[in-house]
Amino acid sequence: MLFNSIDFAFFLPIIFFLYWIFNKNLKLQNFIIVISSYIFYGWWDWRFLLLIVFSTLVDYSVGQGLLNNNNQWKRKLLLWTSISVNLGLLAFFKYYNFFLYNFITAFSFLGANIKPGALNIILPVGISFYTFQTLSYSIDVYKQKLKPTKDLIAFSAFVSFFPQLVAGPIERATHLLPQFETNRKFNYSKSIDGIKQILWGLFKKIVIADNCATFVNLIFDNSTEYSGSTLLLGSVLFCFQIYGDFSGYSDIAIGVARLFGFNLRQNFAFPYFSRNFNEFWKKWHISLSSWFRDYLFIPLVKSGKINAWTKIKNIVILFIITGFWHGANWTFIFWGFLHALLFISTIFTKKKYKSIIPAKGKNLPSCREALDILKTFFLFAFTLIIFRANTIKHAYDYISDIFSSTLFVIDKHIISPNLIFTVQIILFFIIIEWYGRESKYAIEKLGSKWKPFFRYSYYYFIVFLILFYGGQTQQFIYFQF
């Protein structure tokens, strides 16, 4: 079920009322969440449910096993059972054909002729997200950072919680699971805040991302037909598409969770205002980057000698795995590798900013800050070409064509009222995001102290833009991951 669908518009109020009718019965509330989450997930394909139920049961059992075992060897075995099952499922559903294809290519290169059949595997929606979430539970319980829960319903609700089930934010068990174990009371201001964040998320998805998508698809799918300037425009639009799409989804997820009394982690913190790639990765897909930092990078650092070389090596490993997490394609791996290089470059630069928020407390950034923001943004845009391209060759051709003699040639036929509108709405979006950059989401505080007439006019204006200027409906990009 998509957040921007009619189905969800009916689903959400029904679950909301049902949930709060039983606000004195925690078990029943959790049970309602489990059932509604399964309906939400099964809406795509009911067969996916078997997978999530299996994953839940395995990690619940591992948690119980860890609770009752002090033998270190047995505890390790239980942890590795959880890791193998979760990553095994992920590897099978997401990476089987990729490994098979590359295995065949490698052997045919050596002269061997292998012909095993590829499997027609459907990738279960959001498998990379909930797999990482359940893994965090087993690892934290193993490390005794978290006491395993005995409540299977609460644990199932934690694994399958529908707002963030298919595209995150990837929650840590230490943060979300205790919320399922404590009574929740309806909170008016929290719910209003949730509605505002949902509204802003819908705006980002429907107005920004979907409008950009029309041009991005056209330009990337016919890249050989366009001049360098149009290709450059395509890559910039893709930056806004992917940001509007993914951060929009996160905003809706966080907002919906707030309606049910839950607090989810912030997933994006205005990443396009980053002044370098170190800062960027503290603001982009925070729940994933911090997951890798805590469960992969820190253990890697602790396991070896601490020197510059091992640090660089670990950063490269971390980013390549981050890239590979996105999909079974060399483009994602290369994208991750490029980000590793960009990230490493920040280690050797002396520029440091006092605050992670650019121009904190000021209206405009300094010239140096503005240049750093633009430099980071355009470098990111170039890496995204690799992310969006079908193959490395496609990305190479695309980038080469940007830097060809046609860079200053304008394709007149691509300029349309829709494109002009899209560019205008992006500018409006950047301004709102800039002024809201010290909040959790751009419109969190904007207008909150205005008189009701102006405040409502401004909310209706956003609704108006969503209803009247939405692009062609597109699937959320991150569902495929």
Next chain:
Amino acid sequence: MKKFIFKIIFTITPILLLLVIIEVLYRDIPNVYKYKKKYLDNHSNEIETLILGNSHNYYGINPIYFSKYNTFNASYIVQRTFFDFEILKKYENNFKKLKTVILPIIPMELFFKKIENTGISFNPSIHKYRIYYDLKLPIKYGNYFEVTSKMFRLKIGLSDIYNYLVKNKDLMTTTELGWGYNFYSKDAKDLERTGEHMAKQHTDISYPMNELSTGIKYNIDILESILKWCQKRNIQLFLYTPPIYESYRKKINPNREELAFRSLKEITSKYKICTYTNLYDNLDFNENDYYDADHLSEIGAEKLSKIINKKIIKLYEH
């Protein structure tokens, strides 16, 4: 909780009211679906030649050039064979005089997809067949209304309402006999560019190479249902492949084309009531006849209509 619910209802009600008003006003605008349904409701018992199919027929065949038999063009843009069959079934008891059904067949279109988990051909305007044609299709409830359908753009909807209600503009693009007249030769598009573009688009929205047999089976099965329907009623099915500009043809995968023509030959040869004419690369049509690479302008439409008219008359001379 009460305060919250009240506030939400208070905020949402004007939006819902606005949407309801737009839905009512938008449905009131005359459109091609409504017109064709009304025509079929009132005249299906008089029709002798029925033109069905998609934009190739909608813009390509003008019944005014059909000299002998009472003809109506019930085709429309993206009206896939699935919908043609549904229309035939809907009016099957009314077609008392129907002698011939004309359907266009484009090789690539035999690989077009169906909507997942249904037997319905993919059609972005599927809701229109439910709303205006009253076809009972198992579709999602978002498609029960214009404003909630995926295709609807409020900006365009409002502009249509404004043009119709305030400016009294005629938004219909069809003649009395159902031909789409708005592909004027004076507005013709770049044939090279549109050919490449359409070939790519047709490849993109069809089944991938490894699923070609599944895709063609689905579409051929529908075609066979129509053939059986016609055979049962002794109605001639006139299938033809319309002329398509070479910029499109040379970009299409030859394996797909070959498979499509072979499958078409196999199925048509099984039924005596079926005639097939291939005008795909017919040399009588030159660049002046096209509006874009895969559609004829009014000049080409006249030429094609006359050719088909002759063939239909000839059909009954024997």
